Amino acid sequence: MWRLVAAVVVCVGLSGCVVYLNPLCTDAISNGTETDVDCGGGCNRCEIGDSCQVDADCEDSTCERGKCTALPCFNGETTEDETDIDCGGPACRTCSGGRHCEVGADCASGICQPEINTCAGLALSFTDATYPAGNKPYSLATVDIDGDGDIDLLSAEEINSQLWVLSNDGTGSFQNVAMLSTGTFPTGSGVGDFNGDGVPDVVTADYRGDSISVFANVGGTLSPRVAYPTVAGGETSNVALGDLNGDGNLDVAATNQSRASVSLFFGAVDGTFGPAVDIPVGLTGASHPYSAAIADFNGDGRNDLAIADTQSLTIIVRLGNGDGTLQPEVAYPTRGSGDLSVITDDVNGDGRPDLICANRQSNNVSVLLGRGDGTFRRPVLSTTRAETGPYTVATADFNNDGVLDLVTGNYKTEMPAAISNSSVLLGIGNGNFEAPRVLEGFPSYGVAVGDFNADGKPDFAAANFANQTVTIQINTSP
Template identity: 35%
Template structure:
């Protein structure tokens, strides 16, 4: 077994946190706070939110204890086992010097029979220094009121799927209360289903053959058996496929339904108020939207098509005029507009009314962004802008307000990210290799 010992020189200003969490490591300094029965994320949260200057923390996963350290030095001596990681926060720079690799004794950890007493002893010997740290603490179980999961993601686990995955959905498909992954594999003409093991890991994908070049996937119970089914837009097959769920995360072969040319985006919503979800598809190649009404047994009627703009790429279904009838909103990429098709109430729609956006709209989201209870239109335009069209309240919209963002945005989501009750805009800028966040004021 080996350890790494080095001196970390830290440069920071004000009350910023000097260094973050170190797993399987020992910071050679004075312990300020010891916490027990605590998760890794709670330890990190405490590190960031605790009052005073707490520049570092050490987490021991074996007995779920957390040590917070208090010091004002510009450098620290760190003893660290291999397979460790660091999280830096508010850190302008950090220099590692005097690295030494030596053998060391294995750390030992003991937990007493009492739930309120934890004893941790760690010993290490290195060429730079010899230290022995022992901490014994008796107290009531520490709670972390107000300390929530920080949303940090230090690890990435990858799972093999098909070729060129284009769309992903996360839904519990085998009724075990664990959300599973469903992915449309454009290049291998399959849909992959990765079942959740229950500890944040997933089984290898099960592949289901679908049509040619699946581009978009939705997962919704379409036959009222409380088992989510898969609906996939097969771009080069000119159809949508419906894979019914057998109830244990296994799906039947797809049943296909003809739609327009190059179906690009699919969504599932009950548009005729019969409590049966219907299929709505944006057809890129035929400049149409297809509506397939649900017959009630997991089968669908022949499509009804509606002419829209040129090359529709994204479709959403939301009631925009407060009549309790879901309407269709479509991003017409080569017409530089969005189309709104109002629902007449029987699953049929009026002709589209168009609103100018930026150049080449790729993705559309429908969310009330100004808190007037009227859903607004947000569009990601490939020509480096976002358009926001506020709802007048009668199913019509104001002219677009445009915001400059990164290069070539492809996808937009609208969610309150800073807990101020105002939905913010998050956009994936494909040629900037970045995600942009526009906070709502």
């Protein structure tokens, strides 16, 4: 019996020809019409630094002298009509404060200081205050719990296994108004409307309790927890919220780092959840899924799941089928280490969800830009500064230039009186970030953002595990 076998013949000058049988775009070698490993030609476009033959081989770049080269406005240089690196002029983004300018239109603030040709708004400034937040506060969440229009703060504290509710008086000042029992050692939290009544409810991940705790919001007050077990010995570390089975109700994905699994809880219309559906992550015994994020990565209207694996140093993506089941894993290296916190947001403003991961051991943040088809580009690394140990990460536009920025909660095993509490990284708009602005203070785990004093500027909070407080950073930037 004859069988057709796909083949590609590549001939180079007088050197002869090579026949490739069944060349694939996923075989980790450069073959067929590819210009580099698994990219170019008939495969996905290549990234910056890869070999190419024509511009069509390159993604968001041009082919120059056989290499994919970054476009102007994204190449880390001051080129053509730019007034500073990758900003200013008629074609690039506006420049942030302190960058060189010629006219006001070059600046995000709209003000080019004439005598020094520098964009106004140089100072990114915060005023801090601390409040009690329980014994070893771990995870933070921001939401208007009591319905008064002010953003309140939730602190999941580990030692006493409690959820603290800190009410905001509208000026950015907080007072503890409730302490609710969680499962043992809560290390993660999330907020969402589980029963469709228009008010936010709360869920915690209970690390030693191998469970999640759900708190229904009744009239602005959280009810006692309802516990849902995950898996014995799982050390359930974090939660992510989203509708995974397409029924219109929020579901919960809980990561079990010591059992190499994620527990899926499918929500009902009344705010209750079914029993855990446990799905494996990576290789059993060789995977430590610590956190997760949910979004529609391929634009098909169905939510997908991303998982940060601290063991393989990858973000594992599983596309959703819309019925609660997931497609096979695809692992994306982060090029960092200690990958603890993964979130999703649109960092480069192209309408496609990206992945952001805080890497505690390598003191940086990985950004994997989404292509919109469920795949992600190679990670771009931005430092949070040496010896900061970023534990968690959140997004906000702190300098109001229309580009998302990052803030990390910084952990450090050595604890002098004053060390890095958090790092703020201003976004450039292409997945890269400017040098970090490091705020000193006690080491922190969780970080959360919100406009605490209703002035239109995002503020943030950091959970200081070493001195049982939360630091509120009010954004006082011009």
